[in-house]
Amino acid sequence: MPSDLDECREHLLVVDVNDQNKIDKSSKFQIRNLTKVSNAGVPILKGIDLDVPEGMILGVVGPSGSGKSTLLRALNRLWEPPFGTVFLDHNDICDLDVLSLRRKVGMLFQLPALFEGTVADNVRYGPQLRGKKLTDEEVRKLLITADLDASFMNKKGSELSVGQAQRVALARTLANSPEVLLLDEPTSALDPISTENIEDALVKLNKNSGMTVIIVSHSIKQIQRIADLVCLLVDGQIVEVLKPHQLSQATHPMAQRFLQISS
Ligand SMILES: Nc1ncnc2c1ncn2[C@@H]1O[C@H](COP(=O)(O)OP(=O)(O)OP(=O)(O)O)[C@@H](O)[C@H]1O
Ligand SMILES: [Mg+2]
Numbered sequence: 001m002p003s004d005l006d007e008c009r010e011h012l013l014v015v016d017v018n019d020q021n022k023i024d025k026s027s028k029f030q031i032r033n034l035t036k037v038s039n040a041g042v043p044i045l046k047g048i049d050l051d052v053p054e055g056m057i058l059g060v061v062g063p064s065g066s067g068k069s070t071l072l073r074a075l076n077r078l079w080e081p082p083f084g085t086v087f088l089d090h091n092d093i094c095d096l097d098v099l100s101l102r103r104k105v106g107m108l109f110q111l112p113a114l115f116e117g118t119v120a121d122n123v124r125y126g127p128q129l130r131g132k133k134l135t136d137e138e139v140r141k142l143l144i145t146a147d148l149d150a151s152f153m154n155k156k157g158s159e160l161s162v163g164q165a166q167r168v169a170l171a172r173t174l175a176n177s178p179e180v181l182l183l184d185e186p187t188s189a190l191d192p193i194s195t196e197n198i199e200d201a202l203v204k205l206n207k208n209s210g211m212t213v214i215i216v217s218h219s220i221k222q223i224q225r226i227a228d229l230v231c232l233l234v235d236g237q238i239v240e241v242l243k244p245h246q247l248s249q250a251t252h253p254m255a256q257r258f259l260q261i262s263s
Contacts, residue, residue, distance in 0.1 A: 028054040028180060028212045029075060030087040036070055036079070036236075044070050046236040055210040057202070059217060059227030059244065063258050067236045068216040072182050075214070076105040088180075106178035110185045112169035114157035119143070119168050122157055126176040134175065146171035147201040163194025170201060181205070183215040187222065199226050220247065220262045234258065 029052040036045040045067050052058050060068050074081040075088075077098050086093045093101055103126065114122050123139045134142075140150040148167040157165065166186060173181065181202070187195040203226055205211045217223050223230050224244040232240040232255045239252035250256055 026054050027051040028056075028089065029214075030090070031071075031074075032085055032087070034071070034074060034081055034085040036067075036074075036081075044236055045074075048236075048238055050231065050238060050241075052212060052214060053229075054212055055206070056228045057206050057213040057215065057226055059215055059223035059230040060233060061217060061220060061223055061230060061258075061262075062233035063235075063254075066233045068233055069184050071233065072107070072184050072214065072216055075180075075182055076102050076107055078107070103176040104178055105180045105182060106173035106176055107182040108166070108169055108173060108184070108186045110188050111162065112165040114160070114165055114168060114172075117157065118153065119148075119155050119157060119160070119171075120153045122168055123171045123175050125172060139171075142171040142174050143168075145174060145201065145205065147197040161194075163190045163197070166190060166194065166198060167201070170198065174205070178211070180212045180214065183213065185216055185218060188218060195222070202226060218262070220259065223247075232258070 029050075031048050031050040031052075034045055034048040035043070037043050048071060060071065062068055070079070073079050074086055075093070077093060080094065083092060083094045088096070088101070088105065115125060120136070120139045123142050124134045127134050136153070139153055143150050143152060146167045148164065148171065152160075152164065152168070157168065160168065166189075170186075183202070187198050190198065199222065202213055202215070206213055215223070215227065224247070227244050230240075230242050230244050230247060231238050232242070232250060232252070234252065234254040240250045240255050242250060247259055250259055
């Protein structure tokens with residue numbers, strides 16, 4: 001009888017990319033032998049293999065410099081992964097139009113960078129690029145989904161706190177109706193209440209619209225609050241994939257040390 005953990009690992013089995021029949025059809029992202037070497041010849045990612053099941057919140061944790069941001073940035077081609085290494089819905093992302101990929105795979109960074117203008121201008125930005133003007137009602141709904149009061153609509157982006165601006169950045173990303181949200185330490189600059197607001201918004205989005213979420217965080221507690229699955233990245237390699245409550249069972253020595261220091 002397989003345990004929950006076994007079932008969980010099954011989603012993440014390393015499969016031969018040439019054998020399409022073995023690929024789990026419910027995987028949103030498949031990563032196969034993803035490798036990156038710096039210009040100076042230093043390995044940054046060392047053959048990452050990972051399946052990210054659709055509709056899951058995946059937490060990525062690991063020591064500073066282990067390659068978390070590099071891994072995340074490959075998924076929407078902020079750096080170009082090699083052909084045959086990253087697949088979205090079974091399509092090689094290098095074959096996709098990069099702008100439509102980034103609409104499907106939205107990203108939030110540690111610090112929000114709002115454009116000049118009002119909150120509504122920011123939220124309308126993406127759809128406007130495609131010739132669609134969001135109505136006030138649509139903007140309001142997006143703000144509420146991002147856990148921000150609709151009265152913020154006409155405020156200037158420059159008048160907001162970092163926590164409020166991060167939620168506007170989330171609403172702006174959501175305006176593109178992404179299927180996947182990539183988050184690189186989205187709350188590390190925020191106070192506990194703003195952090196909770198963002199976490200609530202992410203969990204609601206995941207539950208209500210089945211959005212797949214991949215979140216890099218330095219906070220093990222945050223990952224335990226919101227993630228369905230955690231992957232531990234150490235020195236450019238995935239050393240463990242576990243359920244959040246099983247993190248203490250990590251066996252890799254570096255993973256254990258990292259968890260001891262972080263908790
Ligand atoms: N453009 C680059 N050129 C050379 N090396 C880089 C570049 N970007 C990142 N690196 C190196 O790659 C490694 C992984 O960096 P990355 O930013 O992915 O780590 P991280 O796990 O996100 O770290 P942190 O937790 O500090 O954000 C580091 O050793 C970093 O110095
Ligand atoms: Mg990083």
